[in-house]
Amino acid sequence: MVDTIQWYITCFYRFVSIPEERVDNLREEIRSWMDDHQMRGLVLVSTEGLNGTVSGDPEVLPKFKQKICEWAGTEVHFKDSQSNVRPFRRLSVDKRLEIVGMKRPDLVPDEVENHHLTPKEWHEMLSAENPPLLIDTRNKYETLAGKFVGAVDPQIDNFSDWGKYLDSAEIPKEEPVLIYCTGGIRCEKAILEMHQRGFEKVYQLRDGIIGYLAEYPNGLFDGDCYVFDERVALDQNLKPTTRLGNCPGCGLTAEIKRTCEYCGKDYFVCTACQDTWEPVCNKTCRDRWQHVVRKKNAKNQDPLA
Template sequence: MDYRVLLYYCYTPLADPDAFREEHHRLCLRLNLLGRIIVAAEGLNGTVSGRTADCEEYMRAVKADPRFAALEFKVEPVAAHTFQKLHVRVKPEIVHSSLHHVRPHEKTGQHLSPQEFKALKDRDDVVVVDVRSDYEYNVGRFKNAVTLDIENFRDFPDRVKRLEEFKDKKILTYCTGGVKCEKASAFLLEQGFENVYQLHGGIIKYGLEEGGEDFDGKCYVFDSRVAVDVNRVNPTVISQCYSCGTPSDRLINCANPHCNAHVALCEACGETLAGACSTTCQEHPDKRPYDGTGLYPKQSNHYNPEQALLSYKAPARPQ
């Protein structure tokens, strides 16, 4: 496979995010990369795909900047681009949360390598905490992990009180690639939790380095693959078909665009309901044609990344 997917983040101060965004966008265009990149005053967060040689040059260019010396890339081989567009955007945070005051580059939970995480996760004095959203952990999570019933990471601070009973234990947080854990673990320290750790590199790195052992189901990812296998040791399926309840990790978007629910739907129910999550949605007059995948990426035939660069307008600064 001559393509790669790169998943990465780095919390580091950027004095001029707008200028960095334009420079970084040009780099991605030159290397024919596609994906989603977020730039903020607090750092950089992205997932991109491209040919192997282009990805290698991109990694060299990013690491050559002293501000990103600590950045680590999670690299996975793929058959083709996993994105249809390139978006490089400036936002207030590199991961949307309600923790604007938290500065992970100054203080955060102790990083655990995948090997260290594996050695600790089953101990009696440890609790493993999934800081991701419900649609992510419903398709895959570590055995016995505590989930917090959140629809969006910005809800995390309101759920921390549910962990009070574990204050005397070691808290091991994890997420897809590590970026959410940086803020989650820092906030837990702020709230008085003393022994807070995070899986460095997240589920993806754990899968690459430790075979994904004891991660049940699949890992939700934010590209066209939707969910990927990470467990090569003792894999299992934990999600159920939204319609019939049989085990299924086949994620779709409901064919009714007004619903667009992101759920697991087995192939049989997918055919029966023509890609809809229910008979009501199946009968909706605006239902989209079902091609067997249940995925409806936005068409990008007229997308021009160069024009996107030229038409970019920096967000208005607060007065």
């Protein structure tokens, strides 16, 4: 590890009411502060709060956290990790209708703690002889990388389909149900959507899979935890995965390892694309590789070449 660069990452979210007229200025304030401090990553700003995953120097991150608490006007909880893979190429601070895309801006959590379970409570509940029904709220390309042992996978393509799933799934409403996601934010809305439909005993995993793995590596979570940055997924020790990638053909989770015929780098291709995608690691390599192949073919056909 001596000669590899370490990237320091933190993620956070906070539902807090931000006046509409303040959102644009706040967005710009956050963006310029982060830019001044050479930070990267993605922060979403909305009237319902703040959500972000960012990287920065270890001296800068504590100051950043303090600033976020100031901007939010309240306590914010952060989850840290480190990576030897650069997680973000650039900085984006975006204004959104929601800080988590559910297409339900009307569903805003008003309590900080809404039926949260700590990783320990979660672990104990799932370790019981008859564990309650457990449902993964994430998308199917995420569950492909890994999920909790015994979890129901709704096979949704998008979080905005959560309501549709609930309507079709015939889940008993009076029985306890446990839900989880990557870092906890989706469950804050998923639980409201369940309450609206009459589910009585829903519990969510505080800080999501990331929080659980921090306390229970190699516990009840099976596989890797998909993340929305260049680390692709995190292993049991919250380090970037070495067994998965994003498919250069379709962009989704891929597990078949290959070597690029143009640049020589290893990459992963998914099962759906393995026969149709060219043997290269990305679109740039594909263009160059195709050029080389065309030239070679032309040469073979022309006896004077």
